[in-house]
Amino acid sequence: MESPVCVLGAGAGFAGDRIDPAVVLARSGVDAVVLECLAERTLVPAIRARRDNPQAGYDPRLVRRLTPLLPVAREKGCRIVSNLGAANPVAAAERIARLARELGLPGLKVAAIVGDDVLDRAAQVRWVREPGAPLLGAHAYLGCHPLADALAQGADVVVTGRVADSALFSAVVRDRLVPGEEALAGAIGVGHLLECGGQLTGGNYEPIAGAGLPPPLSAEQYARLGYPLARVMADGSAEIGLPAGAPGIVDALTCSLQLLYEVHDPSYYATPDLVVDFSGVRFDPVGENRIRMSGVRSKGPPPTLKVAGFVDRPGFIMDCEIALAGAGARERAEVMARALRLRLGDWADADISIDLVGAGSVLRAGSQLLRGAIPELRVHVSARCSDGEQAQTIEDEVYAMTLSGPAGGSSVRSEKRPRIEVLDGFIEHARVPTQIVWSQS
Amino acid sequence: MRVGDIAAGRAGDKGDMLDLSLVARDQAAYELLCKALTPERLAPLMNRVVPGPVLRYEVPGLRALKFVLPQALPGGVYASLHPGLHWQKAAIWLLLDLSIEDEGRSLLAPCDQPENSP
Numbered sequence: 001m002e003s004p005v006c007v008l009g010a011g012a013g014f015a016g017d018r019i020d021p022a023v024v025l026a027r028s029g030v031d032a033v034v035l036e037c038l039a040e041r042t043l044v045p046a047i048r049a050r051r052d053n054p055q056a057g058y059d060p061r062l063v064r065r066l067t068p069l070l071p072v073a074r075e076k077g078c079r080i081v082s083n084l085g086a087a088n089p090v091a092a093a094e095r096i097a098r099l100a101r102e103l104g105l106p107g108l109k110v111a112a113i114v115g116d117d118v119l120d121r122a123a124q125v126r127w128v129r130e131p132g133a134p135l136l137g138a139h140a141y142l143g144c145h146p147l148a149d150a151l152a153q154g155a156d157v158v159v160t161g162r163v164a165d166s167a168l169f170s171a172v173v174r175d176r177l178v179p180g181e182e183a184l185a186g187a188i189g190v191g192h193l194l195e196c197g198g199q200l201t202g203g204n205y206e207p208i209a210g211a212g213l214p215p216p217l218s219a220e221q222y223a224r225l226g227y228p229l230a231r232v233m234a235d236g237s238a239e240i241g242l243p244a245g246a247p248g249i250v251d252a253l254t255c256s257l258q259l260l261y262e263v264h265d266p267s268y269y270a271t272p273d274l275v276v277d278f279s280g281v282r283f284d285p286v287g288e289n290r291i292r293m294s295g296v297r298s299k300g301p302p303p304t305l306k307v308a309g310f311v312d313r314p315g316f317i318m319d320c321e322i323a324l325a326g327a328g329a330r331e332r333a334e335v336m337a338r339a340l341r342l343r344l345g346d347w348a349d350a351d352i353s354i355d356l357v358g359a360g361s362v363l364r365a366g367s368q369l370l371r372g373a374i375p376e377l378r379v380h381v382s383a384r385c386s387d388g389e390q391a392q393t394i395e396d397e398v399y400a401m402t403l404s405g406p407a408g409g410s411s412v413r414s415e416k417r418p419r420i421e422v423l424d425g426f427i428e429h430a431r432v433p434t435q436i437v438w439s440q441s
Numbered sequence: 442m443r444v445g446d447i448a449a450g451r452a453g454d455k456g457d458m459l460d461l462s463l464v465a466r467d468q469a470a471y472e473l474l475c476k477a478l479t480p481e482r483l484a485p486l487m488n489r490v491v492p493g494p495v496l497r498y499e500v501p502g503l504r505a506l507k508f509v510l511p512q513a514l515p516g517g518v519y520a521s522l523h524p525g526l527h528w529q530k531a532a533i534w535l536l537l538d539l540s541i542e543d544e545g546r547s548l549l550a551p552c553d554q555p556e557n558s559p
Contacts, residue, residue: 204451208445258451263460263507264458279500282502362528363528364490366489382521419520420519421516424456
């Protein structure tokens with residue numbers, strides 16, 4: 001049997017993901033655990049935090065996430081690669097080194113990868129549309145090479161800001177692959193497949209009923225869901241599976257869904273290092289919850305790097321709701337929604353949305369409305385507001401329904417959000433130099 | 442027949458783009474979905490909920506169809522006025538709950554409203 005050159009585990013798929021799956025993976029003997037914790041918009045609070053405090057701006061869950069993981073990783077010789085650095089990888093590396101000292105783990109080498117922040121070069125970015133308001137931040141998606149270089153120089157932990165999620169994985173295997181683009185393309189494909197953690201192993205997945213597929217996971221299985229690992233071969237193909245004893249589903253369906261997830265053209269998936277073609281990918285079962293992945297092809301390096309810009313629009317989005325319950329809740333809610341629209345007549349239709357939560361608020365006109373009586377629901381108002389006073393007006397008008405609207409308005413909750421929009425752009429590779437900054441416990 | 446009876450699906454987003462993936466349970470189901478779920482038929486249904494065109498990519502090796510709506514989420518999910526921020530994670534039911542008939546001949550339509558009585 002072919003033996004892998006590297007075993008990778010995906011220990012987290014977003015900032016708020018579970019802590020324990022990474023520890024299970026490290027204990028199982030993988031060579032590296034990757035923690036993907038930085039969604040497109042997760043950078044926004046990090047940029048704000050760094051603006052207020054130069055030592056902040058890394059993932060606020062860093063200590064909670066790494067405290068149980070670092071000792072196991074040290075014991076097992078498992079490396080950790082993560083974008084927990086968010087808007088401040090150097091401060092993150094220093095904090096990780098300090099945490100290692102606090103945990104009695106001296107000599108841990110932590111590499112911070114710097115260079116993704118291109119706000120000072122925003123004018124050199126080709127944006128898909130004019131920002132139209134000040135940019136809060138602009139971060140280029142880095143590729144695997146600075147991370148792989150840091151690992152080659154002996155890093156135990158590599159911490160980054162904005163990096164293509166798949167590059168967090170391909171960095172670990174780069175130097176173990178046969179030379180050439182095709183093997184690296186395979187590793188990028190493996191990284192893309194693994195980057196969302198439990199979404200590959202049966203999470204956020206509903207099997208097709210009656211198709212002879214494994215049944216949906218039970219509550220107990222969801223609660224202990226195993227996160228994926230990949231045994232990567234020298235040619236960039238891989239065997240996808242689960243840690244021994246961990247529940248989950250890894251089959252051609254779960255793998256196919258995740259391969260296509262958040263991809264635009266499957267035959268042209270642009271990453272910082274290579275454009276890869278998923279159209280010829282095969283998923284072949286090789287055992288229970290074990291799938292062999294092959295067939296990712298390279299289409300050569302991309303012309304530019306992608307940049308995510310965050311546009312800081314003035315004002316807020318006020319997001320507020322109120323509950324109705326008991327017989328006739330639906331009818332009273334509909335009257336209340338109409339009354340609120342009359343009260344909030346200053347808002348243009350495009351800037352306000354009033355929905356009944358429990359009756360089509362998610363899919364709206366695409367919802368299949370239930371016919372029977374609804375025991376309770378919530379009238380929901382979201383509105384773009386130019387300032388805090390306007391936002392307060394929305395909340396006050398909803399609250400006033402408790403005294404002056406249809407009977408039984410109750411349980412008001414609200415949230416005031418800054419108005420951040422995500423804007424894509426592109427920048428030349430040569431304008432995004434990177435650097436490794438070391439910390440040690 | 443409901444699309445979700447013959448395919449599994451998942452929704453994702455990147456910036457303004459909403460993406461919807463379907464993987465058919467077998468070859469016959471894949472061919473049926475290819476015939477029934479054309480961008481021309483889907484666009485008016487999708488545009489009841491989100492703006493912009495519908496693009497389709499076929500991945501026959503995986504029996505998968507990929508639908509991309511590049512302008513569906515103006516300004517990204519963070520700019521949405523939907524209750525909560527992540528409604529788009531449920532958007533795959535816009536496809537799964539569509540009704541198609543054998544060979545995809547009949548008009549694509551939302552499924553009949555299910556009864557909610559005990």
